[in-house]
Each structure stands twice: as structure tokens, then as C-alpha cells.
Amino acid sequence: MRILRYAAFSANPAGGNPAGVVLDATGMDTDTMLATAAEVGYSETAFAVPEAENVLNVRYFSPLVEVPFCGHATIATAVAHAERHGPAELLFRTAAGPIPVRTHREADGSMVATLTSVPPRTRPLGPELAALLAALHWHPDDLDPLLPPRVAYAGAWHPIIAARTRGRLADLDYDFDALAALMREHAWTTIDLVRRAGPTEFHARNPFPPGGIHEDPATGAAAAALGGYLRELGLVDVPATLTVHQGADMGRPGTITVSIPADPASGISVSGTAVAIEAAAAQPNP
Structure with missing residues (x-):
């Protein structure tokens, strides 16, 4: 297990919202995810389990509880994935429902992610x-x-x-x-x-x-x-x-x-x- 740390909604690591990201949480149980999120200490840590090409099962944990969906950790996870595998159209399967996410690289080199929520x-x-x-x-x-x-x-x-x-x-x-x-x-x-x-x-x-x-x-x-x-x-x-x-x-x-x-x-x-x-x-x- 490798824990990545990203600041979402900012190009500056000292800005935005920090999120923990585990791009391959295969085999981790709920208690381990919660303990890991508590150790990271950010408002959320995302745990992704690859299901198929560009399809990830994702769970989100605060230091105290699991939450059904987290936007900033979704953005952080998508950017971390894109930096390792290239920009793509992704599908996150979450407790709230399926969340399409796309990533692209801007002219200045920054990676941008866009998620589309479930119907509000x-x-x-x-x-x-x-x-x-x-x-x-x-x-x-x-x-x-x-x-x-x-x-x-x-x-x-x-x-x-x-x-x-x-x-x-x-x-x-x-x-x-x-x-x-x-x-x-x-x-x-x-x-x-x-x-x-x-x-x-x-x-x-x-x-x-x-x-x-x-x-x-x-x-x-x-x-x-x-x-x-x-x-x-x-x-x-x-x-x-x-x-x-x-x-x-x-x-x-x-x-x-x-x-x-x-x-x-x-x-x-x-x-x-x-x-x-x-x-x-x-x-x-x-």
C-alpha cells in the first residue's frame, strides 16, 4: 500500500484541500482503511480498487467515519491516476453511485480533473x-x-x-x-x-x-x-x-x-x- 498526498483545487501544495490517495487498496478491509485515514489525518482519504480499465471502486474515509462521496478526494485521486497512467475518461464506483471523471493537461502543464455528480x-x-x-x-x-x-x-x-x-x-x-x-x-x-x-x-x-x-x-x-x-x-x-x-x-x-x-x-x-x-x-x- 502506498499513500499519496495531494492538495485539491489548488496548484500550490500549501493551498486547497489535502487528501490522502491510495490508488490500489486491493485487499484492505474497512478497519484498515479507517485506521489509515486517521493516521493520514486529512479530512478524507480515498481508497481505490481497480475493477477494469479506467474503472475504480472508490471509498472515502475521514479520520473518524466513512462518507459516501467526497469531491476533493475524487479530484485528487483522478489527478494522481492521470499523472501515472495519462489523462483519461474514468468511472468511479462509489457508495453514492457512479461518478464519471475526466482528466486533461492544461497548457501550463497542470493536470485538471472534472467529476460529474449523481443527480442532485x-x-x-x-x-x-x-x-x-x-x-x-x-x-x-x-x-x-x-x-x-x-x-x-x-x-x-x-x-x-x-x-x-x-x-x-x-x-x-x-x-x-x-x-x-x-x-x-x-x-x-x-x-x-x-x-x-x-x-x-x-x-x-x-x-x-x-x-x-x-x-x-x-x-x-x-x-x-x-x-x-x-x-x-x-x-x-x-x-x-x-x-x-x-x-x-x-x-x-x-x-x-x-x-x-x-x-x-x-x-x-x-x-x-x-x-x-x-x-x-x-x-x-x-
Whole structure:
């Protein structure tokens, strides 16, 4: 077993979201994968088992739990695969469903991966919204009235909570234990806190306490869920391409590109580059 480390959604190893990648996890059982992810210490580590040419069975583990789908670890795994086998059209078989992934090399030499999510959907937030805001130490007046709170899915469930101001988003000081308990109760993977900077530009932050992570620096699955949310609620003109900035508030800036097709049954595409992290410089997420 060889554990690779990549920073996704950044061309700088000090930016984006670090992910562990095991390109051939054949023979590894669940306990070993979980222990390995805990040792790596990143928000997720992806474990791939080759099934056929360009088809991989992929599982994702945080230091504490398995998650059904992880966007940044998918991007990292696809780039790691492409750097060893060349750009290709891949299929990742995940617990959330089949995820097509394609890779290509840009003119500057960077490798870019694009995943297409399972069809997204949303559901209302009920009485649990009050408990969520309390755990975040947010007030209802902190919310953007143009982007209603909702739970969105594109492989994993994420409440989408839009801040009225950039300052509210920048001040992330929440009750870790209370939020973790609430998220476990409702099977939420991360909380997607967003601030709309323009029609197709967003800033985002993603607490991930059920995984033992205070904050995820760049969250592809949540970005896909955000794209589906905006399309379903008619909050963006489609087709559209979003730019999501994430990680700057924690010193790991990254950029996620989200493509939203007009067809309401289509998955959301998420694109980004990834770069290898030298083992000596690898650090767990805060």
C-alpha cells in the first residue's frame, strides 16, 4: 500500500484541500482503511480498487467515519491516476453511485480533473434549523434572505446556509460538539456556509465536526450540492458556471469551478486541479 498526498483545487501544495490517495487498496478491509485515514489525518482519504480499465471502486474515509462521496478526494485521486497512467475518461464506483471523471493537461502543464455528480436534489430545513443556527452561534438576521436555508444533495447531504455579509462568513466560531451531534443525527456530511459575491461567484466554508475536522478547506461535494440547490430553486440562470472560493479564511486558498447544466435531471460538474504534497510538508487539517 502506498499513500499519496495531494492538495485539491489548488496548484500550490500549501493551498486547497489535502487528501490522502491510495490508488490500489486491493485487499484492505474497512478497519484498515479507517485506521489509515486517521493516521493520514486529512479530512478524507480515498481508497481505490481497480475493477477494469479506467474503472475504480472508490471509498472515502475521514479520520473518524466513512462518507459516501467526497469531491476533493475524487479530484485528487483522478489527478494522481492521470499523472501515472495519462489523462483519461474514468468511472468511479462509489457508495453514492457512479461518478464519471475526466482528466486533461492544461497548457501550463497542470493536470485538471472534472467529476460529474449523481443527480442532485434538495429538501427543506425544518425545526432543526434553529438548532443548527444555535450551534453555529448565528442569528436569523445573519442569513441572506435571497438564499433560503435548505439541505442539498449531490452524493452527500449538506445544509446550505447563506450569510448576509462576508464578515459573518469570516467569523467561524461554532460549538464543535453540539454541531457534530446534530449532524450525526441528521446524516449531514458538512455544513455549506456560503456568501454570494456575484451572480456566479461564491465564498464558502465547510465545518466537518462529525469527521473530526474543524473545517474542510475546499469541498467539492458541497460545491456540487450548491449547484443543484441554485438550479432547483431558480437562483441562477442556467446553464451556468460558478466560481467558489474556499479556504482563504484558514490560510489554504482554493478555487472550485462548478458547471450547472440546464437539464434538471443532470448531475453537476466540479472541476479543479490538484498537486502532490511532499511527505515532509504534509500536515493534517486543523
